[in-house]
């Protein structure tokens with residue numbers, strides 16, 4: 001290796017380590033923990049993200065800023081999900097109504113004889129009525145409905161995640177830790193998607209069931225820098241990518257992925273004391289539901305009347321795992337997994353499964369701590385650790401014990 005190249009590589013490593021760490025020792029020498037079993041790749045992979053606002057809709061408008069080509073969809077990731085070119089649209093900027101036709105997909109007045117296509121712009125953004133997106137837009141027809149799936153490379157996808165999951169105003173180190181965690185999560189989902197047998201193949205959704213992704217709606221320079229500084233860096237445990245879950249506020253303790261989601265036991269997802277998120281506005285919350293709201297939310301039979309809700313099983317950190325519901329006139333208690341119960345009743349109202357519940361006549365009063373499922377990284381804890389000058393590696397290794405930070409491209 002020539003000296004100039006060697007110096008350049010050394011400089012890159014030192015610069016990255018300093019930018020990311022902010023704490024000189026011991027991160028300079030062991031920032032990256034290479035593992036032979038994790039293969040390096042030459043460039044970021046392309047992802048497919050289903051846009052939940054446009055999942056099986058009858059029609060929708062798209063505005064494509066520049067000229068674009070229409071390709072047939074290919075399931076091959078290395079071809080960036082396109083095969084034969086079907087059509088080129090040279091004029092640009094106008095809105096096109098997308099719908100279905102008897103033999104395919106209708107783009108305005110033009111019928112495309114395919115049920116699965118990808119629009120590839122020469123440059124610029126693709127605008128749905130909700131928000132703008134970079135990359136490509138796949139349109140998949142199922143019956144008389146269409147679904148939009150954004151196809152984008154991992155590094156261009158991340159700004160839309162970090163700016164939705166955190167905020168430009170957060171400390172740089174927390175944005176960098178979130179970038180590494182979100183990148184790892186996306187890689188893990190790519191691995192899983194090969195096994196998925198859904199009607200529409202995709203890697204991630206754009207909501208809390210994967211990680212929130214709002215396209216180019218709120219991205220800013222600080223978020224972009226955090227992603228550039230951590231480009232190609234992910235976390236691994238024992239040489240393997242793992243399911244690097246995260247949540248808003250743990251409420252004091254994170255929980256085990258095995259207990260909360262029945263995941264394979266793994267040290268990085270074992271749960272631990274947090275102690276950094278006491279400032280969060282979701283440290284304490286209250287929510288009230290009528291019996292009827294709960295019956296509707298849980299999709300119980302209309303005449304069901306809930307007399308009591310009580311915890312049956314609780315994780316070591318204090319989050320409820322299973323709830324028992326006593327229904328009037330039924331001898332058997334109904335058992336609900338606490339996370340499914342939360343999701344059914346609205347996870348932005350019943351914010352966590354760490355709560356006490358009291359029955360006030362026709363209402364149930366929930367008094368709880370934290371926001372989210374409490375597995376993996378606590379985002380508000382990350383924010384506080386960054387303020388206290390912990391570096392991203394230290395933050396990640398704190399919330400994902402025994403994990404290692406690795407560069408793969």
Ligand SMILES: [Zn+2]
Pocket residue numbers: 249250251252253274275276277378380381
């Ligand atoms: Zn926490």
